[in-house]
Amino acid sequence: MAALLRAITRASMDEDNNCLSGEDLEIASMLHPAVQKLVCEKGWRQLTPIQRKAIPRILAGDNVLAMAPTGHGKTEAALLPVLSQMLQMNKDGKGIYVLYITPLKALINDLTLRIEWWASRLGFNVGRKHGDVPQIERMKRHRTVPEIMITTPESLEIDLDWATKFRKYYSTVSWVIIDEVHELVGTKRGAQLAVLLERLYNMSGREFQRILLSATVGDPEKVARYFSGSSQRNISIVKGGGYKDLMFSIVSIDEKNNDPIEGGVKELAKSIEPPTLVFTNSRYIAERIYESLEKTGFKRMAVHHSSVSHELRESIEDEMRKGNIDVVIATKTLELGIDVGCINKVIMFRPPGQVVSLLQRVGRSGHSVDEVSKGAIIALDNMDILVSASLISLLADGYLEKPYMIENPLDVLAREIVGWVLRGENVSLDTIYRVIRRAYPFRNLEWTTFAEVISEMVKNGILEYSGSNTIRLGKNFFNIWRFDQKWRSSRMFTEFFTFISESTMFAVRSGDKIVGYLDDQYVFRILRVGDVIRIGGRLWRISRIDEDNMIIDVSPTDESNSMIPLWRGESPTRSRAVAEKFYEMLSNGFNINNNILDKGSVKLVEGALEEIRSWFVKNKIPIPSRDTVVIEDLGEEEVMLYPFGDKMAEAVGYLFLYIASKKEGMDVGVRVTPFGISIKASNTSLRTILKEIGSGEYVDEIMGEALKRSPKLSIKVKEIQHSFGYMGRVPEESVVFKEAVRQILEDLESEGSVRSFFAGLSSGEIKIYIVPKRTPPSPISKKILSTPLIRPWLRDISYIVAKLLKGFAMTVTEVAEALELPEKIIENKLKEMRKGGPYRAIQFKDVDTGEWRWALVEDLEAISKSPEFQACFMSKGIYDHIECSLKYEPGSAQVKFVIKTSDLDEGIKRILENMSTDEIYEVRVSPISALGLREASIAYYNVPKEAFPYIVKNAIAYIEKMSTSY
Incomplete structure (x- = not known):
């Protein structure tokens, strides 16, 4: 191969590679001549801003975070300088030299084609590894070890833990490129990857270069440190210019429409400009839109979400690239950089949850540096209109949410410890602790906490001591993580390697017959014994909910009056910044800094503002803000209006739920939204609850108890318990239970201190305005009352x-x-x-x-x-x-x-x-x-x-x- 490369190099030097000029030619000249030749062969006439900034820093050996919008060539910005260095290096025999990690399996096939174009012409093999790669292709990599491996965090985990023969080829890794890094940072998958990189460094002894690619990041310095870990290299953060030109429109529906979703679909149909990408906030809505559009005569359509098989998703992506599909309806699965060809317009059915998501979605249209990205948002009511305007206004101000980064997730720690011993070795606890602490999420991990986790897993039999300071795999591990068909309380072995959370389902049983399945979050949040549900066209009354075995016992009934509607969850999480902007616009009007919203939409926003504001003006009520709370007494329920944001609202809601249930029992509930909370209780008023909480001095202790009656704790315990070796009931004094409480509290308080909120109410710093009784409900309260009621959930006590x-x-x-x-x-x-x-x-x-x-x-x-x-x-x-x-x-x-x-x-x-x-x-x-x-x-x-x-x-x-x- 060396002779081939020399020949390519000579040929490239002989030719006059003058496709670039000026600064671009100067930067390209830093690359290997063979790579320069391919740049011209590709037909490039200029580099993109991110390529101009990233290439020199990567060639200088820095760890680099490269940020630019979709379509700016971030992949090539990372790849070309790496390929240049590969051509000049002395290879140490067979091995992987570039590890390219992406969070989404769907990106791998597209990336493989894209990277192979460059690599194959330079004599390098490219391999891919993820769960859907055919077995034959996986076996082939043993014979021809790829110099460039494209994979996911989960597949890397499998290779380091379980691939006994192939693992050694990772010891040559010199570059790690992490794509779409914003999807990983702060998540448990991100914490897993951060540890895997340190394990890889420990295994190879090579201080490999780390290159991070992202379209949007709210806290770039922290993100860059997150995956740099123990690396001593200089960190460079480069931004590829500003965002592309954006143009938004907001489309409202006819208020006379009895079915808002159908009304939204009618407006959506009018807004389509093929090829159009439609984003929704849930799979259910995506399927319903498809069904409705099909009835109106649309033919060349497809639905793309996580429940669609990977084969069908790949086929849809291919047909989009060929221009054979006019409309694709998708969830988050197409937010990332999968190449789907030219998209003329993006339509969002209802506003997304966050500014970063808005930017990602609209960025899929105009998929090149110079094109304008066009995005329309279908709003089903005035609240949707104002939420859309809040998101667009924040984006125009340059605001992006900072990712919440979980510290010391002990379930990730537990899995990584077990993953290490899965290699079949007796491992020193000192070594494991030292290596894991080098990962940024675990930099503050204390030995006592580490030892407590080890003890818990030894007690549960998934680890055992093999010496005074060494451990090995315990006998109970394969009872939990099984190769054969899993029991209700066990997991499949392949699930051990992933932190991608999938819904756990409750089986609904009538006698000995299973009549259906329900999502666990729906059960924990909404359903209780005595409720009536509809499954399979029949009504059933719930007689028992068995949390340990995930079974709901039901009996047939004809009583439809008390029927609980099936929950269509997956609603997006809205930040506190969105809620504050919403109320700020009500107070000060809509003033957007950038001309990114069309004039018709501006008038629509102003009209919606006036309709909602008029209720406050007419009733002489102040508009909620950071220092003003408004309480409405609506008879059966009381509503507190305040710019909480979803996370803080949930925390406060659980406190209210706990205090009300302590006084009245289980027949109470709360509704939680970013703009306010309602409490439904017969004899417990909001003022009584606020008086009991007082200044918030003891809110942390109360919050811990409140979580024990919240559905969220049961969901979290179910999520993490198998990592520690629990299959059934988890004792409250266990590490698992305490960790579940800690993770929830840290997440809920990541956008604002609940204690500070109550201290402000108690001191008068936050003023409380109580709306006189018999005042009609505000438009905001009406919206809050339309959300599902969350009721207390007691684990089987x-x-x-x-x-x-x-x-x-x-x-x-x-x-x-x-x-x-x-x-x-x-x-x-x-x-x-x-x-x-x-x-x-x-x-x-x-x-x-x-x-x-x-x-x-x-x-x-x-x-x-x-x-x-x-x-x-x-x-x-x-x-x-x-x-x-x-x-x-x-x-x-x-x-x-x-x-x-x-x-x-x-x-x-x-x-x-x-x-x-x-x-x-x-x-x-x-x-x-x-x-x-x-x-x-x-x-x-x-x-x-x-x-x-x-x-x-x-x-x-x-x-x-x-x-x-x-």
Whole structure:
């Protein structure tokens, strides 16, 4: 190959490569002559701004973050200087020299073709690795090791952990290029990749160069550090000029349309200029738009989202490049830089969640440096219009959201530790800790936390100690991560390598038959026992939700009045900046700094502003802002208007939910939006809740408890528990539970301090304005009330109650006070535990107070002998005989026995011998007077056979106590 390269080089030098000029020629001359020749062969007449800035810094050996809009040639800006250096290097035999990492499998095929054009002409092989690559192609890489490997974080994880024979070829890596870096930074996939890069460095001993490519980044310095890790190279941040020329329009629907979505689709159809890319915020809406457009006669269309098979997505992308499709309806899957050919126009069905997403989406049109990017937003109401205007205005101001970067995600740490030992080696804990701490997300990881995670995994059997300071894979690992068909509580082995979260589904079961499946977030957030849902065209009432086994038991019903609509989730997260801009426009009007919104849309925005503002003006109510809260009392619900942003609103909403549920039980709820929160409670007002929270001094402690009643905690625990080796219930004192709480709190507070908010309310720094009663609801409140109600979610509290009762007996009131739950909930739970299960409970009478006390069946014998309760199980012999009436099942005939109290133990033994079952539905004990009359009786329910002797003795002791009290 060396001779071939020399020949290419001579040929390139002999030719007059004058396709570039001026500064571009000067920069290109830094490249290897063979690469210069290909630049001209490609037909380039100039470099793009990002190429002019990035190429010199990459050739200088810096770690580089290169930022530019889509279509500016970022891939070539990274690739050409790397190829130039590869042509000049002395290869160390077979191995991978360039590792090109992309977050999206769909990008790999496009990138492979794009990179191969350059690499193959220079004599380099290009390989690709992801889950959908055919097995034959994967095996081929062993025979012909690619110098350039294009892969995903997950596939790199597999190769480093599991590819025993191929792993060694990564030891030659000299360059790592990470594409679409904004999709990874701050996520668990990003933390995973940051650790993998440090593991790669540790394995190879090479201080490879790191090149990051991104279209949009809100905090470039921090992003550049995130993936530079332990590298000592200089960091250069280069920007490829400003954004392309942008032009937006906002399209509203006819207010008379009864179905807003259908009205939106009609307007969308009028706005299409083929080829058009339509973005939606959910897969459900994408499919509905396709169906509606198809009915209107559109033919050359396709839907592109994560539920569409990769083969079909690739086919759609290919047809788009060929110009054979006029309209593609997509979710985030086409936000990134997949080459889909020329896009004339982008239409967004409803505004996206963030400014960065708006920019990414509109950037897909005009896919070259000089073209104008055109984007239209279909708004279904005035709120949509103003949210769209807020996003566009922020973009015009140059604002981009900064990514939230999770620190020390312990589930990622746990997986990376296990990934290391999957190699089949005994690994030193000191080595693992040292290498992982070099990754930016784990730079502050303390040894005590690291050791705690190790201990948790050893306890759960997925790791085991092989020496005093070394570990190896535990025997339980393959019970959780299985090669064969997974159980409901286990995972497939391939899932171990990925942090791409997929929805976990609850099976909906009627008897022994599965009637459907429901998304876990829908279940945790919306559904509760007693609700009615529609599945498969039939109505079903929920009788039980089994969180551990992910099963919902239902029974058929005809009651449609209480039906809960199927949740169409996936709504985008809106930042606090969007909420603040929204209210700022209501106060100060719409003043956009840049001419990027057409005049008709400006008038539309001004009209929507006037309609919403007029409610505040007419009722003489201040417009919410950072220092003003407005509270509306709408009867069944109260609404608090404030520019929270989604994350802070969720945190405050969970606090409200916790305090209301503590006072009223489970029949309360909140609605959470970036512009305000509503609380639905019968007897707990917002003012009562605010008074209880006070200055926010203890808000962190309250928030921890509030999360235990929120659906979000159950979702998070399910997400991370397998990483630590838990398959079923996760104890509250475990590392997993604490980590789930920590991750949620840090995320929810990433845009604003909840404590500061309540401190401001308490001090008067944030003023509260209460709207007079009988004032009609504001347009904003009406919108808030249209969102789904989030209700409290209690994990099955049997475990918590059993833990509290262990070794003792308590009343319902005592348990309720200890757990800060309504007595009715505790009473119902204890009655449920009385019927059986792993934490079987039983009740008995306290002879001193007359109250019912509850204890675990397994503790009843010890409690009957304890100093505190011994008297509750001792007879004084007041009555000669007692009668025991037993019902083995509800509605069955009584079986009666008479016992002499002087021979009580023998009498009980005789009854036990004659019992036909181990369970007694009802035990009723009556004293028999000297005249042979049955006096007042006492009844016990759901009594297991082993508890029967103690229950009879308790009944006699209590009856005797009552008879001497009169």
